[in-house]
Amino acid sequence: MENLLSWFPLDLALIAENFDRFLYGVGVTLGLTFLSLALGGAMAVPLAVVRASCHRVLNPVVWVYTYVFRGTPLLVQTYLLYYGAGQFEFVRNSWLWDPVLSQAWWCALIAFTLNTGAYTTELLRGAIADTPKGEVEAAIATGISKRGRLSRIVLPSAFRRAIPAYSNEVIFMLHGSVVASTITLQDILGVGRWLNGRYYLAYEGLITAAVLYFIIVFAITRVFRWLERRYLRHLNRRREPIARNIAPPMGVK
């Protein structure tokens, strides 16, 4: 077996031997990514409503938040939290330090949550602003209260229309989670770099990581395709293939 594989440029045996570590890395990556998406998403709903409103004080405050977190790289945000915050004595002495900011995992989760929260806020704000006028008018005509219009008409409609754009955000967040490996966490890329470092390799760890990310992205796109089919069916009136309306080629009856 070893001879058979010796022509192959990758050391597959090493990857197989350490595959349980990669599975652990998958757990860390998925945990960080989906926890931050859940927290950031929950945070984004009220913030998006504020952004879509014309509130004189709150709107600019949320705008500054989304502008700052969308305007700077995730790596910089995470580094500032992990290495930057620890430089200050008062941070190290505060109640936040010991259980939270001294832990790489918490730093990553906080940075990721704030980052995806900012993107999701703007994404939802766009969807809310784009609500078809007719839906709101119909709600007013049926006598639904202002609050009911938001929670039962505008938001559900916006959520549905935001699904395709949000699938991008989920995939970006998954890819962005590699930043965790720069602050000592053993996520998928962290394990890949560990393998490269341990055996002085160039590709094996990175390629294994790439394949694992690829598989996860594939699963995510599948889930979103199902979500879109289920929740966006009402928008898909032109499902008939366009080709059917075109005259058949010459000579074909």
Add this chain to the structure above:
Amino acid sequence: MIRRTLLAAAALAALAALATGALAQDTLRIGVEGAYPPFSYKEADGSLAGFDIEIAKVLCAQMKRECELVEQEWDGMIPALKARKFDAIVASMSITEERKRQIDFSDKYYKTPARVVAPKDSGLQGTAEGLAGKRLGVQRGSTHQCYAEANFPDAEIVLYGTQDEVFRDLTLGRIDAQLSDSLIAQEGFLSKPEGADYAFLPGDHTDVECYGEGVGVAVRKGDDELRNAFSAAITAIRDNGTYKTINDTYFPFDIYGGRPEGM
């Protein structure tokens, strides 16, 4: 007459082309790290300095080659050498069996033992049992990663991109101890104000399997001409006193072979 001038001009042009071609080929690119004081670090103005940097420069002078220093992060060092981003590595890289499967090394140009650093009042022991369950920081892709994983199986090994980050997280209490070259720890951390509350745990770590025979200049596999040139240049600067001059500007003892005094 005109013909002769033309001929001469053509010859000159050819010569010039040859010369620049040869020169371009002659420039030796050397990979260095820049984040491993006192061997390799950056001055306030951003220029590179340190023992490795100066050794690289005098080795080039000794070999009479034009050199260009290329900065490279540590864990991408060997891949970058193999990808021809540069032709040699002068970055405190230890000669080990595992690395020799990927690259070739010149003779060593220094050798110092590794030691564990922990807070003075930690009461830790630098042994497998003593560090069990503790968080031990090492630089990723270093010989210390190899040694730590083989010899401290029950410790949680925490990996960092640079040695600077290891020291920083030690002072922030995110790791209980760190394993690195004793000189690096002494000069880059313990002798500085931020390292005042930290000390070496007793015991040198010198196992040959991970730490190898010392630190050498790395070249691509099969690049024997360059490897031998570096080995010869190392012997030459040891003999002519250049090595000692550089050694003495950084260290109070000869780091070539023996164990540092007082450690």
